[in-house]
Amino acid sequence: MHLLVCGGTGCNASRSQEIAANLKSSLKDNGLENEVQVILTGCFGFCEKGPIVKIMPDNTFYTEVKPEDATEIIMEHVVKGRKVTRLLYTDPENKQHVADSKHMGFYKKQMRIALRNCGYIDPQNIEEYIGADGYAALAKCLGEMTPEQVINEIKLSGLRGRGGGGFPTGLKWEIASKNHADQKYVVCNADEGDPGAFMDRSILEGDPHSVLEAMTINGYAIGATIGVIYIRAEYPLAINRLLVAIDQAHEYGLLGKDILGSGFNFDIELRYGAGAFVCGEETALIHSMEGLRGEPTFKPPFPAQSGYNKKPTNVNNVETYANIPIIITKGADWFNKIGTEKSKGTKVFALAGQINNVGLIEVPMGITLREVVYEIGGGIKGGKEFKAVQTGGPSGGCLTTKHLDTPIDYDNLLASGSMMGSGGMVVMDETSCMVAIAKFYLEFTVEESCGKCSPCRIGNKRLHEILEKITKGNGTMEDLDNLRNLGRVIKDASLCGLGQTSPNPVLSTIENFYDEYVEHIKDKKCRAGVCKSLMQYVIDQEQCVGCTACARNCPVNAISGEKKMPHFINTELCIKCGACIEKCKFNAISIC
Amino acid sequence: MAKVKLAESKINKIKEICTSFGNKPGEAINVLHKVQGEFGYLPAEVQEVIAQELNVSVAQIYGIVTFYSFFTMTPKGEFPISVCMGTACYVRGAEKVLDEFKRELKIGVGETTPDGKFSLNCLRCVGACGLAPVVLIGEKVYGRLTPDGVKDILNEYRS
Ligand SMILES: Cc1cc2nc3c(=O)[nH]c(=O)nc-3n(C[C@H](O)[C@H](O)[C@H](O)COP(=O)(O)O)c2cc1C
Ligand code: SF4
């Protein structure tokens, strides 16, 4: 029997390490420490209901476990074979307990390929990875396949880059293989800069060997002997797990000289990012690896021609790599049957925002937004109205109710004015203001623009100023035209992908939520109640019973009134913090 | 540039770190990571020593330090507070939480309280979006935070 405890960042933050320790000591108390193993795994995806403890082989899935629950799990489940029902997931529809994760709405439509080992194996133990078919792909490549055959297999699979651009991976490898040089490099892009996305991090934390294996295969295919993982310094857990994995791979002869007796040498080192979003762009990433400021440069030359240390360099994303070993072991034909015509396989999304089941999901390409939001995501939080989904982070746009039934793949998302991006998927309801969201993303781009070219450096600043003006209630209809025109210029004239996509959140919200912009401008209203300058808090004199709760909680004493008498808000003093509205049990306070 | 007024022991520590990376200019970012890990921040004097050791201009080191947001030239508080402003946290009300920290501590983002106890910063997605909105104090993660909860958390550190 195995007890799998989630060691992902989310659950870790809710004391899953302590849960694991308590489980172990309770096993010891019962003399079971040799029969039952406690394993700290990577993220299960269902972070919303974390910390998660899963019992194998019977697949029992315990949610929201506390360290104090450990003894009960051992005494009841392990010793007596009775499930601890109060820790099981409750289906929100029929209020039934669901014991087996396979039957949970969250998992039913998911398909785990890139995340196949996350939440199943101990990421710190190479034997478990090998037990799950790990390094079989590397052995197959080195033992039975020529580099050309490896590249061909990846080409046939139809795999496209998961880092945002969606460039065909096999083709990229082929180009790098044909550029001859005394030294070539393989680089894994683990800079994951999209704010609100943590797919790559979860893969690295939950299954680091899959990335190491894939990079080694990549090296063999293109003729490189050095691999570099460029990872954010803000990911200490992932860094740690990678370092442990690299050491283990060396010990087992799966990295280093003469791998598996094939004569092929390959080694992997880490480089640390230092908090600059633009370093996720491949040319900037390479400059950063060289110890310079991470400013992008014009392409061509592409990294495959002249990259790290001016040598041919193949850059791929973490999730792209995680797909490689299983494509080799199961075959391109298995992989290219999944997904849509031009987008094969699956995509991992970080599902977040105003949705019931926040977490990490992996779904086949071609699934609809409706399935993701309502079946996997369990619908909108608090039964509110669905408004939009933002994909592609600061480079992307939003999808609305009219896109709910569009199959999700690279091309459909682009056609809808958004993009796949790296996989952030943020769900918004009626409490989100679309003008404010556009402004939020632009704040990000303005801060992260490297400043090298003026359309991006100055243009985005202007876009942001105009949005600021609109959210303050000073916008004009002319501003809308300016936003659109300027946005197009920035897209056309910027040097790198950051500037070329930065106006997307603005353009796409204007396109889909034109009325909301007009309301801000003409009626000076923010229907979501987000833009502070456009709001006023008022107490309904009929509803107010004079309980004084609001007045006692107002941080600036803006509310006055006698006990049991209707209260008033002094709008001059009010700083619009919203504390009163939350405190009023009589729904007497509203925003208008 | 400010005059070098670092203690001998600190200078030696920096030199040691530079040597451990072979004094190679290409290792500048790794050196800065290590040095910041050691001292908590990278004031001008420290950058000057690093530049000397790696045999590059101070401007180049300064250029790197200011480019990457991870590097800081001002010391953080004893308890550095980082409010996650990633998208997931933002749409679940991170801004209100941030406002409450500002009000409670009477400082703005990027500032430190006069007693040196708390500093306030924003960062983006710490990978615990399931717990949004998320705040880090030091290494400790606080999830599902509401403005109401801010005071209680601060009190844990105030005594
Ligand atoms: C501003 C910007 C940020 C990017 N950030 C990332 C990132 O965080 N991770 C990533 O894998 N790719 C990122 N990319 C895409 C990379 O430039 C590159 O296309 C990708 O790493 C290639 O790998 P793939 O083909 O496997 O997707 C970014 C691109 C731009 C323009
Ligand atoms: S588009 Fe922006 S981020 Fe890219 S090079 Fe130009 S200024 Fe830098």
Ligand code: SF4
């Ligand atoms: S919104 Fe805040 S400041 Fe304004 S009256 Fe209510 S509690 Fe006071």
Ligand code: SF4
């Ligand atoms: S909390 Fe509501 S009912 Fe009570 S005094 Fe304030 S407005 Fe009136």
Ligand code: FES
């Ligand atoms: S971190 Fe535990 S389920 Fe995601």
Ligand code: FES
């Ligand atoms: S956005 Fe805050 S933890 Fe991810």
